[in-house]
Amino acid sequence: MASKDHANSSHATFDLFVQAKTCQEVKQHFSELCRQLQLDSKDFRGFYTKLKERLNYWKAKTLWTKLDKRASQEVYQQGTACAQNKCLVLGAGPCGLRTAIELSLLGAQVVLLEKREEFTRNNVLHLWPFTIYDLRELGAKKFYGKFCCGSLDHISK
Ligand SMILES: Cc1cc2nc3c(=O)[nH]c(=O)nc-3n(C[C@H](O)[C@H](O)[C@H](O)COP(=O)(O)OP(=O)(O)OC[C@H]3O[C@@H](n4cnc5c(N)ncnc54)[C@H](O)[C@@H]3O)c2cc1C
Numbered sequence: 809m810a811s812k813d814h815a816n817s818s819h820a821t822f823d824l825f826v827q828a829k830t831c832q833e834v835k836q837h838f839s840e841l842c843r844q845l846q847l848d849s850k851d852f853r854g855f856y857t858k859l860k861e862r863l864n865y866w867k868a869k870t871l872w873t874k875l876d877k878r879a880s881q882e883v884y885q886q887g888t889a890c891a892q893n894k895c896l897v898l899g900a901g902p903c904g905l906r907t908a909i910e911l912s913l914l915g916a917q918v919v920l921l922e923k924r925e926e927f928t929r930n931n932v933l934h935l936w937p938f939t940i941y942d943l944r945e946l947g948a949k950k951f952y953g954k955f956c957c958g959s960l961d962h963i964s965k
Contacts, residue, residue, distance in 0.1 A: 818844045819865045826867075826951050831926055852917050867950075874947040879913055887915035896921070902933065909946065932962050 821844060825837035842849050845862040849855065860872050879887060893916040897908045900922035908920045935943070940956045943963075948955045955963065 815864065818863055819867075822863060822865055822868055831922075831924075852912075871947045871950045874945065874950070878945055881913075884913050884915070887913065890914035890916040893917070895919070899923075906942075934962050937961075 818841060821837055821841045825834065825841055828834040828837055838849070841847075841863075845859065847855060847858055847862065851858070856875075860868075883889065890911065893911075893914075895908075895911045895916045895918045897904050897911070897918060897920040900920055904920060904922075908918050911918045935956065940961065944955070948963075952963075954960070
């Protein structure tokens with residue numbers, strides 16, 4: 809019973825993390841999820857594997873499937889291509905975030921710094937077909953179901 813309650817609360821926190829609208833909410837729910845699953849967010853090498861093992865939730869599994877498919881591309885050499893590299897990315901704009909994801913897939917230890925504490929500008933970023941495809945393959949629809957439905961070809965940042 810206790811472990812079922814434990815699972816239910818981590819599933820609920822995962823849902824809150826996915827639905828989070830502000831930077832503060834994202835950070836708050838991520839920290840809570842790590843606490844509930846006893847995960848060390850600084851354990852960059854083991855984090856993803858342990859998260860997958862401990863968060864046994866169907867909604868999360870659909871995201872793992874997307875990410876694993878992407879990570880299996882030959883160029884990443886199973887996450888070892890840049891395993892010796894430590895990378896600092898400055899700025900969590902679209903370019904910084906996407907760079908950080910790519911470096912992580914290559915196996916680098918990535919730290920991303922953003923000087924702003926909140927995102928207040930109403931950004932409506934135009935997406936080209938190849939950026940829509942790229943973000944879809946990284947599970948964007950799992951976070952925002954209406955992502956680029958029909959003729960919609962933009963997203964907020
Ligand atoms: C007013 C305005 C309206 C726009 N409207 C549109 C639009 O409607 N549609 C559209 O497609 N594009 C629009 N753009 C363009 C779009 O915002 C950019 O193309 C896009 O944001 C560029 O992404 P980026 O990651 O390169 O830079 P940015 O989005 O600028 O991200 C850079 C990030 O780095 C952070 N940063 C900077 N220096 C440091 C530092 N030293 N340490 C830590 N963090 C740092 C900044 O706070 C920022 O969050 C608009 C731009 C502006 C300025």
